Amino acid sequence: MLFRLKPEAAQIGMFVHAFEGRWIDHPFWRRRFLIDTPDQLARIRASGIDALVIDQSRSRVAPEAATGAVAIERRSGAVRAVTVERRTGWAAVSQSARQTRPASHAQEKRRAERVIGKSKQAVIDMFEGARLGRAVEAKKLAPLARAIGESIERHSRALLGLVRLKQKDEYTYLHSVAVCALMINFARHLGLDEEEVQALGVAGLLHDVGKVAITDAVLLKPGKLDARERMMVEHHPVAGHALLAQSADIPAAALEVALRHHEKMDGSGYPGGLSGEALSLHARMGAICDVYDAVTSDRPYKAAWSPCEALTAMQSWPGHFDPALLERFADSLGIWPVGTLVRISDGHLGIVTGSGGAAGEAMVVRIFFDCDTLAEIEPEDRSFAPSGGEPHVVGRDSPRFWRFDDWDVVRHRVMAPPDRGAA
Numbered sequence: 001m002l003f004r005l006k007p008e009a010a011q012i013g014m015f016v017h018a019f020e021g022r023w024i025d026h027p028f029w030r031r032r033f034l035i036d037t038p039d040q041l042a043r044i045r046a047s048g049i050d051a052l053v054i055d056q057s058r059s060r061v062a063p064e065a066a067t068g069a070v071a072i073e074r075r076s077g078a079v080r081a082v083t084v085e086r087r088t089g090w091a092a093v094s095q096s097a098r099q100t101r102p103a104s105h106a107q108e109k110r111r112a113e114r115v116i117g118k119s120k121q122a123v124i125d126m127f128e129g130a131r132l133g134r135a136v137e138a139k140k141l142a143p144l145a146r147a148i149g150e151s152i153e154r155h156s157r158a159l160l161g162l163v164r165l166k167q168k169d170e171y172t173y174l175h176s177v178a179v180c181a182l183m184i185n186f187a188r189h190l191g192l193d194e195e196e197v198q199a200l201g202v203a204g205l206l207h208d209v210g211k212v213a214i215t216d217a218v219l220l221k222p223g224k225l226d227a228r229e230r231m232m233v234e235h236h237p238v239a240g241h242a243l244l245a246q247s248a249d250i251p252a253a254a255l256e257v258a259l260r261h262h263e264k265m266d267g268s269g270y271p272g273g274l275s276g277e278a279l280s281l282h283a284r285m286g287a288i289c290d291v292y293d294a295v296t297s298d299r300p301y302k303a304a305w306s307p308c309e310a311l312t313a314m315q316s317w318p319g320h321f322d323p324a325l326l327e328r329f330a331d332s333l334g335i336w337p338v339g340t341l342v343r344i345s346d347g348h349l350g351i352v353t354g355s356g357g358a359a360g361e362a363m364v365v366r367i368f369f370d371c372d373t374l375a376e377i378e379p380e381d382r383s384f385a386p387s388g389g390e391p392h393v394v395g396r397d398s399p400r401f402w403r404f405d406d407w408d409v410v411r412h413r414v415m416a417p418p419d420r421g422a423a
């Protein structure tokens with residue numbers, strides 16, 4: 001049984017199933033966890049969220065006894081997502097009852113390969129149809145977005161890892177599949193409802209369809225583009241939007257992302273030069289997912305960056321992305337930029353210092369603080385594979401919470417090369 005509570009009614013021992021309200025107000029990087037420390041409780045109570053959904057079966061205390069707790073009707077089957085029907089006061093919650101099946105990384109990799117293959121072919125067919133003037137049919141793409149979403153749900157890293165590997169001649173098509181997967185993963189992390197998640201998946205598949213108006217000679221050119229070629233490339237959001245607007249069943253999110261995925265927060269993007277608040281959440285998400293996949297893929301003019309390098313670089317481009325949203329995107333991937341304070345499952349804190357492992361998938365973290373003794377320890381570099389194991393990186397942590405008053409100074413000191421000094 002699920003119960004909805006106001007945040008001030010939360011107690012230690014309750015298992016959080018979901019947060020409701022604006023995603024920006026969510027106080028944690030995870031959406032589901034047991035409240036087991038006074039600090040977690042304080043952060044929940046101090047947050048600006050509308051409500052918490054508590055899972056009774058996983059709680060150590062009875063949520064129904066809490067002030068204002070409202071039971072939520074539940075259909076049979078495994079819970080996959082919570083959709084809030086926004087009404088006045090306490091709202092009813094409906095749940096998607098599709099069965100979820102846990103899968104190993106190897107099992108899901110095989111399934112994900114098939115999903116990617118099918119999706120890539122569908123994107124190729126869609127691009128070829130668009131070149132011939134055929135209308136894009138969203139109803140053909142929706143099941144693919146759903147299959148990609150289900151694969152991510154069973155094992156998020158399997159499909160997201162595979163779509164990074166692209167041959168040069170298939171980049172355009174697999175980039176669309178990759179942006180679809182990233183958008184779905186990101187949208188779920190932000191707690192958007194499942195209908196919106198699926199629409200954003202379709203938006204990922206369709207975002208670059210305007211590239212059918214660009215010749216291959218320009219699209220695949222390894223060198224610098226001249227002014228005419230640049231104009232041709234920068235026209236693709238408008239061309240894509242116009243093409244999609246001819247079809248009746250294209251989700252509004254897909255139209256928006258097709259038109260706005262090259263806009264920047266400081267207004268220096270194209271085609272509209274929109275800035276700040278004029279850019280919707282969907283447009284900002286599209287811009288982040290599009291660039292992240294582009295820079296983590298091998299291109300004719302540049303070798304792929306590791307996920308950590310990509311996020312570090314993206315964070316350093318002022319005015320390009322919404323910084324708070326970019327942080328949430330990193331959280332959604334479980335990969336953080338260099339310089340981020342992270343918590344390790346064995347009770348230590350560390351700072352991300354770079355990428356590790358053969359494929360650059362792992363993160364290297366300099367461990368420097370013991371949360372039990374609240375004291376700094378001799379710094380030590382450790383590599384953490386994203387596939388987990390123990391100990392693992394739990395997530396981003398707050399320098400303010402740990403009272404690192406001048407965080408920039410602490411970070412600089414810890415990240416500085418060891419002082420070999422004179423003996």
Ligand SMILES: [Fe+2]
Nearest residue numbers: 207208261262
């Ligand atoms: Fe694009």
